[in-house]
Every structure is written in structure tokens, then in C-alpha cells.
Amino acid sequence: MAVDLIIRSEAVYDAATGTASPGHVAVAGDRILSAGRGPGDEHVGPRTRVVDAGDGLVVPGLHDNHTFVTALMLEHAGADVSGCTTASEVVDALRSAPEPPAGGVLLARDAVLGDAARAGLPDALDAAFPGSAAVVLGAGREWLVAGRAARAELGDGLDPGSNEALAPLYAALARDAGVVRRTYTDTARRMAAQGVVSVKEIAFDDYLGMLPVLDDLTRSGDVHLRISFASQPVQAPADLAFGDRARAAHASPRLRFHGFKLMTDGSFDEYTGDLAGPADEWTARQHPTVDYAALRREARRIVAAGHNLALNADGDGAVGRCLDVIEEMLLDGMALPDLLSLSDVSLITDEDARRAGALGVFCEVYTQLLLIEGYTPDLVRDILGPEREQRLGNHARLLSAGARLTSGTDLPLFFPSLGEAMLSAAERRFPGGGPAGGWHPERGLSRAQVVDSWTGTAAAAMGLDGWTGALRPGLRADVAVFDRDLLRVPADGLAGAAAVLTVAGGTVVHES
Incomplete structure (x- = not known):
């Protein structure tokens, strides 16, 4: 049978063996017709396009299991005032910006102002608007100034360092359908360039009212990403009625309701992660207050209503307490959801890795974690201490215990990169390198395991198992072709790797 597209390469990935061999992938319509060894000549017809990828690695399309595209609205809304040097210039730029819709906000972004100019901003905003x-956001989200009307409407708690604290601002920006469209179309384009075809996306409360726009974008094909969206309650407890409506209205792979996500702690490197063990120098500096009783009640309410649940836990203490919550529900005879997950899981003890495996939960981890700018072995040891540091990126223990490991980026914390994920999670490198042989290499993954965390297991975590996630006949034609063989190149060759071809459901969505 003649097909629409054949991709040939010296390195076609086989998840069953974790290896890549010479072969082909043949695409007919939106499905894979054939995949395996040989050039696939029997499928070539007069209208077949043949792509020779050389020795570039061919894998299933990637799935990012933790994104927060909402935050990128701050890059697509309002006026860019990076060239302004005074408060009056910022005000003039805002006057020239398009009027936001009712309930929206005038936003000036990427401001670079000295202390004196910044001190004059509140009065200037109040006088002009x-x-x-009206809100002015500093470059890199270093600071935020809101006028009197903005504080009255959005509250006094706007903190540029906390997405949860910015929830009222995100909700105001989301009222502008143009901002939502620009944000998601640009993000989808950039993710296609890294081989990503699906995301599990988080937004607050009722998804900030963005679902009609996302429905239109994914239905029209303007956004190729398949979006499994989860609600994170911020301004009120989980709205189960919203969840019921969203589950009924959005059940297709194109746009589907995934469930609810509950936060526990913050980030260990900002001293807001809940760490296990007795009080020590770390906990003396700052120890987060987590209301685990409230978390337990809310988790049980969500699960009893039949919704999927993700528990965000960055520190090893938070991970352990979240596993307690899950075990208690199981012991009480509650039916756990199929897509139950722990999110972040930056730190985990070996014993809790075993518990996660026994419970069968999905563990969403940052496989690019060690490459955070500024990270060094000395910094990590200073923050965590010599005993706890080995729990950072403890991926090998999770896998060996039977936990289902999936990759996420918390975009825009990271931007998806399969090469960088291998450099961090398999080669155990830091931005400046690190010790010979990698940092605690026994805790790392193989490169093939990194691929699996972005493909087959990641698809299963979105409820798409058996539909996508593998190069197998009959499955959705989701394919990512990279510019090099990521399984074989030296470690130094992993940085900078990019997709040269991305196919989503049989449609080429990126090519370079």
C-alpha cells in the first residue's frame, strides 16, 4: 500500500529494546502503517514523500507532562517597555497600547528602570489611569508595580515570584482572546521545533475561562498540540461541578480534561520545599508551613468525585506526606484514579521511591533539572547537605522500584529539550559540567529511559496509551526526527540537539 510519508534513518527507535536501528516509519493519513527494519520501498507510491534522516534519531512524538503556558501570557500581552528609562515613558507606552477588554488589565512588561524611576511609578499610574x-512588570519578573485601580481589582498580593499569587492577573489577561491565541500558537510552534506533540497543561481554577479559545485553536489546527488540561485550585477549593462539565465537554485527545492538581510545598532551591528529617541548618533558615490536613480533605473530595488527581511535591518531606495521603485513601477502600500522579518529585528518598512504585503512581519529574542556570555540585550540597543531595533527581531508584516516570518541564521553568534531558538525567551534568563520570551517576537514567519518559510512559500518563507513544502500526502518526543520533553521540554532542521534523497525527508541524 502506498503511503503519504516515509521517514528513513539509521536510527529508528524501538521502545521494546531501548535501541535504535536502521529502518523506516511509513505514515498513511493520521496513522502509522509500517515501522521497522528496511527502507519501506514497498510503500512508496507516486505521491509518497520520502525523507532521509541520515543518522538522526527517529522517536515517537514527545509528550510534556507538566507545562504552565499561562505564564507565557506575560510575554504576549500589553506593551513592551524595555526601551523606556522613566516612569513617564512607561505611561506613554501604556497610553498607546490597545485598550484591554472589560475586566482586563493594562500591562507594561520587561521594564528596566532604576530605583528612582520605579519609585515614581505608582503615582504616575494613578494619575494617568x-x-x-494598570500593572508594570520588571524584566525577568524581578519586580511588579500596580496602580491603585489594579490593586483594588486584583488585590494587594500580586507577587511576580509566585504564579499562584499572580492568579488574578492571569485571569484578567485571559479575558483578551487575542492574548490567549498568540500565547498558545507561539508556544505550540516553539514546542514543535523540539518534537513535542502533546502537553499536560496546568491553569488555575476554571482554566481562567480560556477553554472556548483553546477549543477553537485545537479544532482549527492553529495549535497542533493535544492538550490534557488540569485545574489547579487557587482562589477557591476545587470546583467539582466545573470538573464534571469539563470532563463531559472535553473528552477527545485534542482537548481533554485531565483532573485537578493540588500544591503542597514550593521549591527546595528557594528554601520553600518541605524537606524530610529533623530540624537542621536548612529548616532553621526557613521551613514551609504546609496544611496537610487540608490537603488530605481536598484530595479525598476530588478522588471521591471520580476525578484524576496530581499532588505537587518538590521536597522529599512533601513527597512522603503525599504518599501518606494516597496510602490512606487506599486503606480506606477508596478507588484511586487511573491517572494518579506526583508532580515535580525533585527530591525523594529510596524508601519513598519504593512506596511510589508499589502504589503505581505516575511520577512527573524534571529530567532537565540539573541544568538550571547557576546549579553546581557545591551549590546543591550547600543547600541540601551531603546526605540529602543524593535524593535530587533520584530517577534510577524510582524506575527500579516500578514507579512510572514521566518527563515534564513546568514550562517556562524549562523549555523542552530531549538532548538537555539526556545531558541532565543520563549524563548527570550541570551547566558547567561536573565531576568526571557524572554527578551521582548511579541515580541517573539511561538515554533510552529518558526517551521512554518523554514518549510511551508520558502518553500513558495522559490517558493516551495504545493510541500514541510508540512507533507501531495502527497508532497515531506522531513522530519526532532529530538532527543527530541522541543515543550514540558523545555527551558533549547532546546540547543543542533539535528536531528537524515533527509529525503530529500525520501532519508535518515542523521542519527545518
Whole structure:
């Protein structure tokens, strides 16, 4: 049978063996017709396009299991005032910006102002926009200034360092359908360039009212990403009625309701992660207050209503307490959801890795974790201490215990990169390198295991198992072709790797 597209390469990935061999992938319509050894000549017809990828690695399309595209609205809304040097210039730029819709906000972004100019901003905003919500955001989200009307409408708690604290601002920006469209179309384009075809996306409460726009974008094909969306309650407890409506209205792979996500702690490197063990120098500096009783009640309410649940836990203490919550539900005879997950899991003890495996939960981890700018072995040891540091990126223990490991980026914390994920999670490198042989290499993954965390297991975590996630006949034609064989190149060759071809459901969505 003649097909639409044949991709040939010296390195076609086989998840069953964790190896790549010479072969082909043949695509007919939106499905894979054939995949395996040989050039696939029997499928070539007069209208077949043949792509020779050389020795570039061919894998299933990638799935990012933790994104927060909402935050990128801050890059696509309002006026860019990076060239302004005074408060009056910022105000003039806002006056020239398009008027936001009702309930929206006037946003100036990427401001670079000295202390004196910044000190004059509140009065300047109040004078220029007495009845309109106006906000100025510093470059890199270093600071935020809100006018009196903005504070009255959005509250006094806007903190540029906390996405949860910015929830009212995100909700105001989301009222502008143009901002939502620009944000998601640009993000989808950039993710296609890294081989990503699906995301599990988080947004607050009722998804900030963005679902009609996302429905239109994914239905029209303007956004190729398949979006499994989860609600993170911020301004009120989980809205189960919203969940019921979303589950009924959005059940297709194109746009589907995934469930609810509950936060526990913050980030260990900002001293807001809940760490296990007795009080020590770390906990003396700052120990987060986590209301685990409230978390337990909310988790049980969500699960009893039949919804999927993700528990965010960065520190090893938070991970252990979240596993307690899950075990208690199981002991009480509650039916656990199929797509139950722990999110972040930056730190985990070996014993809790065993518990996670026994419970069968999905563990969403940052496989690019060690490459955070500024990270060094000395910094990690200073923050965590010599005993606890081995729990950072403890991926090998999770896998050996039977836990289902999936990759996420918390975009824009990271931007998806399969090469960088291998450099961090398999080669155990830091931005500046690290010790010979890698940092605690016994805790790392193989490169093939990194691929699996972005493909087959990641698809299963989104409820798409048996539909996508593998190069197998009959499955959705989701394919990513890279510019080099990521399984074989030296470690130094992993950085900078990019997809040269991305196919989503049989449609080429990226090519370079």
C-alpha cells in the first residue's frame, strides 16, 4: 500500500529494546502503517514523500507532562517597555497600547528602570489611569508595580515570584482572546521545533475561562498540540461541578480534561520545599508551613468525585506526606484514579521511591533539572547537605522500584529539550559540567529511559496509551526526527540537539 510519508534513518527507535536501528516509519493519513527494519520501498507510491534522516534519531512524538503556558501570557500581552528609562515613558507606552477588554488589565512588561524611576511609578499610574487597572512588570519578573485601580481589582498580593499569587492577573489577561491565541500558537510552534506533540497543561481554577479559545485553536489546527488540561485550585477549593462539565465537554485527545492538581510545598532551591528529617541548618533558615490536613480533605473530595488527581511535591518531606495521603485513601477502600500522579518529585528518598512504585503512581519529574542556570555540585550540597543531595533527581531508584516516570518541564521553568534531558538525567551534568563520570551517576537514567519518559510512559500518563507513544502500526502518526543520533553521540554532542521534523497525527508541524 502506498503511503503519504516515509521517514528513513539509521536510527529508528524501538521502545521494546531501548535501541535504535536502521529502518523506516511509513505514515498513511493520521496513522502509522509500517515501522521497522528496511527502507519501506514497498510503500512508496507516486505521491509518497520520502525523507532521509541520515543518522538522526527517529522517536515517537514527545509528550510534556507538566507545562504552565499561562505564564507565557506575560510575554504576549500589553506593551513592551524595555526601551523606556522613566516612569513617564512607561505611561506613554501604556497610553498607546490597545485598550484591554472589560475586566482586563493594562500591562507594561520587561521594564528596566532604576530605583528612582520605579519609585515614581505608582503615582504616575494613578494619575494617568485613575479608573483602569494598570500593572508594570520588571524584566525577568524581578519586580511588579500596580496602580491603585489594579490593586483594588486584583488585590494587594500580586507577587511576580509566585504564579499562584499572580492568579488574578492571569485571569484578567485571559479575558483578551487575542492574548490567549498568540500565547498558545507561539508556544505550540516553539514546542514543535523540539518534537513535542502533546502537553499536560496546568491553569488555575476554571482554566481562567480560556477553554472556548483553546477549543477553537485545537479544532482549527492553529495549535497542533493535544492538550490534557488540569485545574489547579487557587482562589477557591476545587470546583467539582466545573470538573464534571469539563470532563463531559472535553473528552477527545485534542482537548481533554485531565483532573485537578493540588500544591503542597514550593521549591527546595528557594528554601520553600518541605524537606524530610529533623530540624537542621536548612529548616532553621526557613521551613514551609504546609496544611496537610487540608490537603488530605481536598484530595479525598476530588478522588471521591471520580476525578484524576496530581499532588505537587518538590521536597522529599512533601513527597512522603503525599504518599501518606494516597496510602490512606487506599486503606480506606477508596478507588484511586487511573491517572494518579506526583508532580515535580525533585527530591525523594529510596524508601519513598519504593512506596511510589508499589502504589503505581505516575511520577512527573524534571529530567532537565540539573541544568538550571547557576546549579553546581557545591551549590546543591550547600543547600541540601551531603546526605540529602543524593535524593535530587533520584530517577534510577524510582524506575527500579516500578514507579512510572514521566518527563515534564513546568514550562517556562524549562523549555523542552530531549538532548538537555539526556545531558541532565543520563549524563548527570550541570551547566558547567561536573565531576568526571557524572554527578551521582548511579541515580541517573539511561538515554533510552529518558526517551521512554518523554514518549510511551508520558502518553500513558495522559490517558493516551495504545493510541500514541510508540512507533507501531495502527497508532497515531506522531513522530519526532532529530538532527543527530541522541543515543550514540558523545555527551558533549547532546546540547543543542533539535528536531528537524515533527509529525503530529500525520501532519508535518515542523521542519527545518
